[in-house]
Each structure stands twice: as C-alpha cells, then as structure tokens.
Amino acid sequence: MQYTLKVNGKHHSVDVENDTPLLWVLRDELGFKGVKFGCGVAACGACTVHLDGVASRTCVLPVEDAAGLEITTIEGVADGETLSDIQTAWIDHQVPQCGYCQSGMIMAVTALLEEIPNPSDDDIDASITNICRCGSYHRIRKAIHSVAEAREKANV
C-alpha cells in the first residue's frame, strides 16, 4: 500500500503493508533511527513519537493509522542546531546513561509538558511510564521540574 506520511514537517511516500508497525516504517523505510525498538508490545516506550502532538508508541501501531497525522520524531524536536529546552535540561542534569530509551523518554516528556506545564511528581509518575533500565528516573524528574520552572519564569 502507498502511504504519504508527514514526518517532522516533510512529506514522505512509502509503499508498505497496511499493518506494518509505524516504528519500522520510520526506522527502516525513512531512516529515522532515533526512534528505537525496545519491547515490541508498547510497554517500554522506546518507540514513542508524537502523532498530532500526542505521545504514541509505534511498535504496535499500524502505519495506516498514522497516515494523515503530523508525526514528530526525536529528530524533529530540535530547531535546527538549537536543542529544545528539554533536550538541554537532559544534558545539564546528565540524565542519559546508555541513552537508548531517552529519545522515547524525551518525546513523552515533551508531550507531558504541553499538557501539564508544571507537573507534580505524581503527574510525572502517571504520564511517564517509559522504562529506563539504567534507572535515570530521579534525574528525569529533576530535569522536568527545571524545564517547567524555567518556562514559568520566562512567561512571567
């Protein structure tokens, strides 16, 4: 089947089976290698992207469900060379260890902060269910709070 996918603002044509998980279309057909395969059952969150701004796990999501939606991957988070405030906070707080889960993690957090600009720890716990096997959660919380604070200050 022929699909046109809009990824990070650009349109791409792909010819794949309609039930191919979006993850593999993004990775293997379009080369967005920042989107990671973790578990294949949408439990770990390594494959998280945004579909119309909503954090979505793509390893079990058929490509046909994503056609026509705005897809944003980790590659589309920075503004050219300029990292997003979340990406910068991730570096400043030394969040990533092995780093493999962090592109999905950053996508999930980016969506969370759009929805809840100043999330509590409970909000974070409820929304960020991605697995980080290196156990960087404590720093993830700190980094999220620092971004929320900085954004609040900037808006005052």
Next chain:
Amino acid sequence: MTHRGLKLDPSTTVTAPENSMSVGKSIKHDSAPLHVQGSAAYVDDIIEPKGTLHLAPGFANSARGKVRSMNLDTVRNAPGVITVLTVDDIPGKNDCSPALGDDFILSPGDIQFHGQVLFAVVAETREKARRAARLATFEIDEEVPTVNIDDADSNVLPDYEFRRGNPEDTINKSPNNLMGDFKIGGQEHFYLEGQVSLAVPGDADEITIHASTQHPSEIQHIVANMLTIPEAQVTCICRRMGGGFGGKESQAAQWAALAALAAKLTGRPAKMRLDRDDDMRLTGKRHDFTCNWEAGFDNEGILHAVSMKLASRCGNSADLSAGVNDRAMFHADNSYFYPEVSIHSQRARTNTVSNTAFRGFGGPQGMICSERIMDAIAFKLGKDPLDIRKANFYRGDKSITPYGMEIEDNIIDALVQRLENTSEYRKRRDQISDFNRKNPILKKGIALTPVKFGISFTLKHLNQAGALVNVYSDGSVQLNHGGTEMGQGLYIKIAQVVSQAFGIDVDKVRITSTNTDKVPNTSPTAASSGSDLNGMAALKAATKIKECMTQVAAAQLNCNLGEIRFEHNQVLAPTGSKGAEGDDSALNSMSFAELAKQCILSRVSLSSTGFYATPDITWDREKSTGQPFLYFAYGASCSEVTVDTMTGEMKIDRVDILHDVGRSLNPAIDIGQIEGGFVQGMGWLTTEELVYDKQGILRTHAPSTYKIPTASDVPEDFRVELMPSDGNIADTIHRSKAVGEPPVMLANSVHCAILDAICSLVPDNARSSLPQLEAPATAEAILNAVASAQEISSK
C-alpha cells in the same frame, strides 16, 4: 591469613592536580548531545551495507529432549529465505561459551533448555526470517526437564567452600542459635537495546563484526574458532551499547557468531537482532539462589559462628557460574565478621537458559543472606537491627574475611555512623514505631544496611587492560582502550584522564569505538573494573607520549625537562627561559597543537600503547588463600517503606544513600551509577519476578508480565551523597574507586525495611524466628510474609 600492607606511598600516587581541568569534574557524558537527539548510533542504527541479510533463531517448544528429526523444508522454501544454518554448516568449533566449551552456537539435536537454538534462518528481511523460523517441525524424544534448584540432580561445576574453625559445633554451643532459609529470585537484564550483531565480510577471509557486547575480544575469539580462521582476520567493534548490565558479557557471542557464519556462507553482510521475547527466553539472567543458614551468637547479638549453604540455578551450562557463585561466597559476609564460618556453594544444573553475569555478579545474592542473619538475630533478641549490624562490623583484630583476606581499607563504621546521623535513623525509628502502634493495616519499616564490595576480577588474568593513544599534528588526540561503553560513562572518564595528562580540554580527546584491531586481547568490561583498568592503561600510554613531547618542548623552549608544564592547552616553560633560537621575544610557551607539529618535524612518535595489570592480586582458588581484591568499595543506604498488610502493596517513602567512590573521577557520572544501581537492585528485590512453568518454559518473557521499575516506583524522597574521601588507599587511577556494581546492593535496605514493617506485626513476647519474606518482595511474597508473621504471633 595473608597481608599485603597497603599504604599510601606518595612516590607512586597518581592524583589530580589541585586546579584540575578535567579529572574530578562533572563533565557531561560524551554521547549526551547525541543521546538527546536520537543520533547516537547503536548497532541496529548503523546504515546497513547493501544486500544485508537478517537472521532469526529457530528452536523447539521443548526444554529437554533429543531431536530425532527436524524438518526444515518449509523453512527453506518460505518467502525471502536465502539459507538455513544448522550445525552442519559450522566449519570449526561449535562453541560460544566463555571458557568451558559447553555452549553450542547451534545445537546438534540435544535440547537442554527451552530456547536452545537448533537452526537459524537467513532471509532478506528480519520479518521473513522470523516468519520462516516458526515453520520448522520436529520429532523429539521428550525428557522431563529439571527446572528448580531443589530438583537438580547434577551440577554444572563442583561445590566449593570457605571454612574457618568448626562453625557447626560452635553454633550448637553458642548462647543462642537460629536457622533459616531464604529464596532469592533471579533478574532479567532487559537492556533496552536487545542483543544485536552485524557481520560484514571483507577481503579474503576477513570479517568485521559490529556487536553490542561487553567483550569484543571474546567474540573475535569465538568467531575465529568457529570459522577456523586466525583471530587476526576477525575484527569486533562496539561503539556503545544500549545497556549491558552483564547480559552482554558472555551472551552476546552466540548472535555475533551466527551473524558471522551467515556472512561467511553467503558472502553478504548479515545482521542478527533478537526480538524481545526471544531475547528474554534465549539469554541468561541473574542467578536465583536458595540460602540455608545457621548462626550462633551471644546475648548482645555478636556472632560466634555462621554456616551458610548457597545453591544457585545455573541453567544448562557453566557460562560464568564459577565466578558468579564464587562472588556470592565472597560477599556472604558483607561487612560482618564471622569468627567461625563455613560458606558452601552448590552450582545446580537445570534445564533452563544458562544464567550469567548481572551487575553485582552473585555479590548481591550473597550479601542479602548476611542481612537476613542480622535481621533474624535482632528480631530474636528484640534489638534494633542496626545495632546488631554495627556490633558485628569488621573492625580491629576482627578484620579477616572467611577467605582469609585482611580488610585494610575499612571505613564502614564511619560511613554508617555518618548515614545514621544524616538520615536521622533513630528519630525516624521512633516515629515509625509510633506510626505502627496507631495503624493496624499500614505498617512502616526502616532499615539501614551497609555494602562492602570487593573490586577486581576474581579470575586473576582478567585484571589487565590495554590502551592506544594517538596525538595528531593539529593537537587532537584519539583515545582507544579495551573498555566498552554501556552507559556507565567509562569513555568520558578515561577521556578525562587523558585530557588531564596532556593538560588539554576534554573535547580535544576523540573517543573511538572499542575495536579489537586497535587494542587486542582485552578483558570484558565487567566487575566494575572498567575505569580502574583502562584508566591506568590510557594514562600510561599518554604519559609515554608526553615524555617524548616534553623533550621536544624543552629543546624548543630552552629549558630543563622537569620545568615543562602541560596546562590549559599550552605547553609552558618557566618565565625567563629563552626560545631555542635565542630570540629576544622570549618564547616561553607554545600551544599543545604547535608542539605536536614540532614533534612531527623533529621525527618524534606521537602514538603509544599503554598496558596495565592490577598489582597485588594473589588469589589461589585451589587453596582458598590470597588476595582476590585490590580494595573494597563501601556504601550504606537507609530505606523507609510503607506496607499495606491487607493487599501486599508497598511504597518506598524515603531513601538515603552514602556511597564511597574514593576520589571521584566524575561525580555526576558516579552519582548516576549509584542512583541507577539502586533502582535496578530495588527492582530485583521487589517487583521483578521470573516464573518458569513445570515444563521449563519462561512465562515472564515480556515487560507486560515482568515488572521493571518505572518512574512511579522510585522513592519519593531520594537522597544520594558521596562519602567525603581523601582517595582510595589502593593506588588506583587518581585514587578513585569502582562504582558500577556496588550500588545495586544498596537496595538491600529496601528488602530489609519491608521485612522490618512485617516484623512489627509480631508482638514483642512472640518473637522467635523471623517472618518468612522471600525475594523479590512482590505483593504476593509480602502477603505470604504477613501470614507467616500472624502464624508466629499466634504461637
């Protein structure tokens, strides 16, 4: 008893200068900017060479049996299949074991565990390979699998024992004695990046393997033996892993070997990336243990003797079980002096996947047994467990371990005292008692437990490392060493060491992939020793180059060798010294880059290797004597939990950690290891439960059935501090200490705190044997322990 007389010797001490540019600073992980943009390439992200084929493993739905026949016709005829690999395709040695030759790459028809690979499909795409792999049919003479430790009728390795005195007799004669047993669960690594290798055939018989592995040299060795080609024709490369945790120490090799075999047979690049379910079924885990213990002690709770029997589920082959079980024994004392002792170890053979290295390497399992004994004594005597722990700490003339090593760097008293104060343990203990009196259902518990972890490979020859450092004409530096990067920050730490040596910014040091053609014959990156070993090797390499550069600099800047300093990207001579040309402009400095160029013009080498072998390792396993460890890393943690005794739910309210890393090479990296290690240990001891059914089939082979900690499981109040330190007493790289594994055992305090909460259900006058809490303390295990507490109370 042996004694190695460790002491600080200023003449050999390597310490960071006061105004360090690099070492000791919280410099960001070298891959951080790539990690946050998704551009850090893991093996599956490498752009595949044209024509790359994909492999999938084939196995039967049986845990034990003999394959009478295997029909692969439908597999071969399936769409996209290029070939199917079986044992007959292996030209050389069919073995991917780390040492003992007992792990088949492809089984010749003997099934010893569910998931034993009988064939591998090579197809145009991974999906086609996976679909085809399901089509095989088998005739199998099924046998009854041995699944559990208790059922094992054979062992993968002989029993082993440490013994001092006559503990059995002394226990019987002690004023008090207790006995108990304890089950300790295993743990799935769940490295987020699964096992993966890409093999690319090259000139003649050359082959290059990009592998996610902690041990590139072992892959090189196994592939060379399998293909009957010299090791010199095999190159293994690892830029980074998406987590390793021990799971890619020995068990990355099988997949690399199969990819290499496919590449060899087809002449095309071949990649093998396991699906998650296969990864969880087909690769080994942390060993689960049973512990039977007896202890004799006085009325103050001071031990007279301890006898322990540790038995572990090794699976169907030895793999790394010798080292894992030895390390469990080495840590069954933790920080406590056992005057008379026997620690006996059984390494049970079962028809399950061969268990393997996992962060801590048996140490956590051994150590938590010691804590169980402390808790049992405290419960029986009606004392605070912390007081029993402190009363039994190694100190003074009670500093000889059960394996005869004298502990000379002991800081456990000071460390635990500091944490006891900063965590306000006593005050909170009172508050918790008060809480528990008022609340019949919710019960709180608190525990403060120590960690003493021995650093060095207990297999002596692994305690070596090599490095290769190149300086280029523009002053940039390339750093290679034998250690692999799995997120622990090894690369940046070693880069800091090299940048410090040359007095240049760390970003001038280019860290390259770990590559067997740069640094050969390496040890696995394991045993927490990555920085210790590779840091020293890299420093030696850099120092050799620096000595050569210093000669050129002294000639150019017209001063003595000893006067040259490398600082802030400059090479400096004392003010007043003249340039070599006698120029009046008094050239008394030059940039590092300029000096590099001058060295080339002066025909001076800017490349050097460095090699390090850990000194003072004298362990003799046959005789059970000598020093297995160069030093110990220490730590302690205090955990407070709330347990719902109706539902078995548990919440960690607060954790305080104080950990010793000597003089930290990079505090932010080290604290990250401590936080992450704790979380991983916490998962092991609370929610992560591996379940095999009676047929030997793993029923928890996905994160949907195997509960790994997420953000919501992390303590609400989590405080981590590094123990202030003048540096490691042993002569390690800049006097730092290893940090990879020790923090896992900080989580012991969580398990002990849960037990403490459950113990509060038992009235003071009914205290005898402890309520039975197994590990992991899942809701089910907690409810069982609550029932056990109620039974004890009713007696």
